[in-house]
Amino acid sequence: MNIKEYENGSFLKPLASIKYLFKKPHTLRYPYEEKPVPDRFRGLHINDVDKCIGCGNCRDICPCAAITMVDPSDIHPIDKNKVGANPVRPKIDYGRCSFCALCVEMCPTGSLKMSKDLIYVSPDADSFNWVPLVEQGREEGYTQSDEITPLMLEAEKMEELEPDVRKKTFEEIVKGFTREQALKEAMRCLGCGICMQGCPAHMKIPEYIQAIFDEDNKRSVKYMLEDNVLPGICGRICTHRCQDACVYNYRGEPVLIMWLKRYATDQLESYKDVEIEKMPPTGKKVAIIGGGPSGLSCAYHLTTMGHSVTIFEKGQRAGGALANGIPMYRLPIYELDKEIKHIEDMGVEIRLNTEVGKDVSFEELLENYDAVYIGVGLSFGRYIKLKGEEHPDVIQAIKFLRQVKVEGRREIARRVIVIGGGNVAMDVARTVVRLQQMAYGGEGTMVQTVSLEDWDIMPASKEEIDGALEEGVIFNPGWGPNQVLLDENGKIRGLEVKKVKYVFDENHRFNPAFYEDQKKVLEGDYIVEAVGQMYDLSFIPKELLDKLEFTPRRKIKVDEYGETTIPGVFAGGDLVETSRGDAISAIANGHRAAIGIDRYLRSKK
Amino acid sequence: MSRTYELFIGPNHPGIPGNFSVKLELEGDTVVSAKGDPGYLHRAFEKSMENRYYIQNLALIPRICVPEPDINEAAYAMAVEDLMGVEIPERAKYLRTIVLEMARIAAYLFWMGGFAATLGLYTLSQWTVGDRDYALDLFAELCGVRVYHMYIWPGGVRRDAPPGWEDEVLAYVRYLRDKLIDYDNIFFKNVMFKQRTRGVAVITKEQAIEWCATGPILKATGVAQDVRKDDPYAAYEYIDFEIPTLTDGDSWARAMIRRWEFENSLNIIEQAIKKMPKKGPVWTKMPNPLKWRVPKGEAYAKVESARGEHGFYMVSDGTERPYRVAVRGSSHTHMFTIAERLLVGQRLADVSHILVSLDICPPEFDR
Numbered sequence: 001m002n003i004k005e006y007e008n009g010s011f012l013k014p015l016a017s018i019k020y021l022f023k024k025p026h027t028l029r030y031p032y033e034e035k036p037v038p039d040r041f042r043g044l045h046i047n048d049v050d051k052c053i054g055c056g057n058c059r060d061i062c063p064c065a066a067i068t069m070v071d072p073s074d075i076h077p078i079d080k081n082k083v084g085a086n087p088v089r090p091k092i093d094y095g096r097c098s099f100c101a102l103c104v105e106m107c108p109t110g111s112l113k114m115s116k117d118l119i120y121v122s123p124d125a126d127s128f129n130w131v132p133l134v135e136q137g138r139e140e141g142y143t144q145s146d147e148i149t150p151l152m153l154e155a156e157k158m159e160e161l162e163p164d165v166r167k168k169t170f171e172e173i174v175k176g177f178t179r180e181q182a183l184k185e186a187m188r189c190l191g192c193g194i195c196m197q198g199c200p201a202h203m204k205i206p207e208y209i210q211a212i213f214d215e216d217n218k219r220s221v222k223y224m225l226e227d228n229v230l231p232g233i234c235g236r237i238c239t240h241r242c243q244d245a246c247v248y249n250y251r252g253e254p255v256l257i258m259w260l261k262r263y264a265t266d267q268l269e270s271y272k273d274v275e276i277e278k279m280p281p282t283g284k285k286v287a288i289i290g291g292g293p294s295g296l297s298c299a300y301h302l303t304t305m306g307h308s309v310t311i312f313e314k315g316q317r318a319g320g321a322l323a324n325g326i327p328m329y330r331l332p333i334y335e336l337d338k339e340i341k342h343i344e345d346m347g348v349e350i351r352l353n354t355e356v357g358k359d360v361s362f363e364e365l366l367e368n369y370d371a372v373y374i375g376v377g378l379s380f381g382r383y384i385k386l387k388g389e390e391h392p393d394v395i396q397a398i399k400f401l402r403q404v405k406v407e408g409r410r411e412i413a414r415r416v417i418v419i420g421g422g423n424v425a426m427d428v429a430r431t432v433v434r435l436q437q438m439a440y441g442g443e444g445t446m447v448q449t450v451s452l453e454d455w456d457i458m459p460a461s462k463e464e465i466d467g468a469l470e471e472g473v474i475f476n477p478g479w480g481p482n483q484v485l486l487d488e489n490g491k492i493r494g495l496e497v498k499k500v501k502y503v504f505d506e507n508h509r510f511n512p513a514f515y516e517d518q519k520k521v522l523e524g525d526y527i528v529e530a531v532g533q534m535y536d537l538s539f540i541p542k543e544l545l546d547k548l549e550f551t552p553r554r555k556i557k558v559d560e561y562g563e564t565t566i567p568g569v570f571a572g573g574d575l576v577e578t579s580r581g582d583a584i585s586a587i588a589n590g591h592r593a594a595i596g597i598d599r600y601l602r603s604k605k
Numbered sequence: 606m607s608r609t610y611e612l613f614i615g616p617n618h619p620g621i622p623g624n625f626s627v628k629l630e631l632e633g634d635t636v637v638s639a640k641g642d643p644g645y646l647h648r649a650f651e652k653s654m655e656n657r658y659y660i661q662n663l664a665l666i667p668r669i670c671v672p673e674p675d676i677n678e679a680a681y682a683m684a685v686e687d688l689m690g691v692e693i694p695e696r697a698k699y700l701r702t703i704v705l706e707m708a709r710i711a712a713y714l715f716w717m718g719g720f721a722a723t724l725g726l727y728t729l730s731q732w733t734v735g736d737r738d739y740a741l742d743l744f745a746e747l748c749g750v751r752v753y754h755m756y757i758w759p760g761g762v763r764r765d766a767p768p769g770w771e772d773e774v775l776a777y778v779r780y781l782r783d784k785l786i787d788y789d790n791i792f793f794k795n796v797m798f799k800q801r802t803r804g805v806a807v808i809t810k811e812q813a814i815e816w817c818a819t820g821p822i823l824k825a826t827g828v829a830q831d832v833r834k835d836d837p838y839a840a841y842e843y844i845d846f847e848i849p850t851l852t853d854g855d856s857w858a859r860a861m862i863r864r865w866e867f868e869n870s871l872n873i874i875e876q877a878i879k880k881m882p883k884k885g886p887v888w889t890k891m892p893n894p895l896k897w898r899v900p901k902g903e904a905y906a907k908v909e910s911a912r913g914e915h916g917f918y919m920v921s922d923g924t925e926r927p928y929r930v931a932v933r934g935s936s937h938t939h940m941f942t943i944a945e946r947l948l949v950g951q952r953l954a955d956v957s958h959i960l961v962s963l964d965i966c967p968p969e970f971d972r
Binding site (some may be wrong): 063191 | 728742748798
């Protein structure tokens with residue numbers, strides 16, 4: 001710019017503006033002419049209420065407190081019983097909204113968007129507050145982006161032993177989070193609490209993750225112990241339904257809640273410094289039959305409520321399936337000892353090697369104690385009534401696992417067939433791989449599984465299946481066992497299997513059918529049956545057993561507090577309907593029974 | 606014996622640049638003393654920021670300055686990035702530069718209209734405010750809204766430019782170059798403008814420095830000071846531009862500096878679009894907003910706004926919310942240190958255009 005040109009003003013130059021008389025104006029004659037609205041326009045909201053889960057992250061991030069969560073049923077019916085969703089949806093006050101679109105950025109499901117419409121006219125100020133819906137017919141504007149999002153969609157990677165290394169040893173596979181990883185993973189949590197709906201024990205997940213983020217592991221474990229007495233174990237072997245419910249699943253990977261739990265408990269050598277509130281002694285005595293997760297959970301919570309508790313455990317270790325079944329590479333024994341030590345420190349008496357019905361009778365317990373809890377679990381393997389099953393080289397999974405974990409069995413056949421497609425079958429197969437590596441260095445060995453279910457409906461978890469595949473386990477999905485084949489010396493030479501037509505019938509009931517003409521032979525010298533377990537209630541005298549009612553699925557019938565049809569006798573764990581066959585649901589219904597027993601004892605003189 | 610009287614200009618006076626007022630003591634039509642009277646806009650922004658997550662302040666900070674909101678976003682983001690030690694991607698730097706310069710253009714167009722209006726030349730107001738709207742349309746295409754963009758955020762920018770946006774910006778720059786000739790003809794070369802402003806409200810170089818003037822006011826006294834050159838942020842270090850200076854220090858010089866800066870901004874935008882990497886990330890991943898802890902410490906980040914140095918001073922105590930955020934608005938010194946002195950002895954008819962020539966933006970001192 002040459003400043004000289006401007007120093008002397010001119011009279012005539014302004015006259016140049018006359019040309020504007022003949023130019024088209026800037027302005028548009030709304031509504032006859034409309035301005036094009038850009039694609040990213042941040043106008044009034046749209047919310048796909050059916051997709052929305054009411055997690056409330058939009059409300060939490062709103063800088064203007066414009067969003068409240070309300071029940072939208074009167075304008076749009078929603079499924080109120082949906083698991084993993086709250087029955088509320090955002091309502092937006094446009095007197096407060098600043099159209100910053102942070103709610104859109106933070107929406108984990110991607111249901112909340114902004115529209116291209118910013119015009120709403122009404123003389124009624126109260127009407128500027130509504131639940132946005134798709135039906136309102138607004139065109140989509142500003143939406144989420146997967147590249148630029150404040151949500152941390154990617155989870156931390158967990159370090160694991162390589163398949164070649166881990167299959168040679170019973171060393172724990174998963175290494176656990178480092179401090180940096182744990183803090184980063186804890187940071188991802190939005191604190192919405194949808195995960196709590198997935199957890200059978202309804203653990204206070206957002207609170208304990210926040211405590212981990214605050215680097216206060218004691219506080220974190222305190223929150224865990226409120227609902228789950230075995231957090232370190234659940235941090236390793238849980239079926240983590242919380243992670244399946246995590247809101248991050250919609251657009252990314254869930255928060256690794258289980259590994260965070262493990263991290264916090266691993267940081268504490270023992271839980272004796274965790275401040276746990278204990279109520280004054282009541283003088284009431286409770287007997288617990290079975291030292292498995294549900295019995296331990298029930299005992300612990302009863303102790304904190306002031307009752308004195310004795311656990312009767314028939315085995316040499318408390319912990320039930322955790323001590324006897326789950327292999328060392330998933331759950332090291334010292335972790336179990338740490339948590340059981342904590343339960344004992346709280347004042348629970350555990351009588352090992354004491355079998356009810358043999359060393360002490362059930363009637364004695366009823367007489368000497370104010371309440372009895374039955375948590376014996378499914379401690380016997382189920383038979384499939386296979387031809388040749390009685391052969392000594394055919395073994396039940398639960399027995400096999402106990403032999404390996406507790407009795408230190410190390411001898412194994414070269415070729416092993418595992419029948420079953422569940423997590424126990426995977427445990428067996430992977431244990432066999434390790435034993436074979438130790439015995440033969442993996443030379444000329446083979447482990448194969450055979451399951452009725454095909455890949456898509458296999459009950460084992462994906463991690464377990466992948467782990468087994470990586471370790472070299474061969475799968476035969478969709479085949480059912482027919483008979484055990486023996487050679488001339490009476491040794492097992494293989495298993496004859498037939499092709500499965502379907503596993504579940506049209507009523508979705510387990511009722512497998514086979515193609516009788518399609519058969520093949522799986523070669524092997526040793527067979528492990530992992531097709532489920534059953535309970536044994538023979539310790540209960542006949543007259544009492546007759547009083548005990550069962551559900552149609554042959555589980556003990558209990559009320560909402562875990563009380564059976566015999567007054568003062570409670571049941572939990574895998575014996576009752578609410579169990580899903582995992583540790584966490586046993587822990588959950590053990591806790592629930594503890595509340596029931598406490599209620600029963602306090603209402604009794 | 607002289608008689609003085611008090612005149613209260615504002616807060617809704619057409620000759621006042623925003624929602625504040627000036628108490629004038631006059632003798633005849635000569636100003637004897639002037640006193641700024643803020644308080645009409647106070648919304649406790651700085652205090653509110655202490656109660657919000659770092660990301661939530663994004664909705665608050667642009668409202669500190671209406672005509673040029675992006676400077677607040679940039680300074681805030683830079684302060685947070687400084688505390689966290691985050692480097693932003695190259696393309697984000699250029700996008701920030703383009704957005705900041707577009708905001709400067711929009712602010713100057715608004716200012717030109719306002720300044721001409723205080724001199725009674727209303728035609729320019731109609732033109733510039735209309736032309737400013739095209740800048741707002743470009744903003745709407747980029748980030749979805751016209752005025753409060755909330756586009757620059759810690760870590761970079763919120764979205765990459767939509768396809769074809771750069772070309773539209775270049776077309777707008779060419780359009781403004783053409784229009785600038787008309788602006789010159791009707792206003793900057795107009796004898797009326799010269800007559801009303803030359804020699805009015807002169808600030809000397811020494812006074813400007815002593816009174817903490819920044820931006821166009823300081824440049825109009827001959828000091829070549831500009832944050833974009835002295836302490837480059839965004840992509841300004843890669844861009845070639847001159848700092849305009851004049852030595853007159855009067856109302857006319859201040860207006861001419863702004864006109865000159867306007868042209869500079871057009872050049873900067875063209876250069877930035879040319880040099881900007883065509884592809885690449887525009888955001889460095891930041892923590893989950895609800896658990897976003899900024900390390901303990903303090904930071905001061907400043908940018909060159911249309912009015913001068915605009916800065917954010919931020920103290921973090923290591924939690925999810927800032928411990929203290931203080932905004933340094935350039936209008937604070939321009940009003941209370943400069944205007945209150947400068948208006949003394951001026952005629953009442955000149956008060957409005959002197960205030961606008963200092964480009965006093967009340968939200969900057971009254972937050």
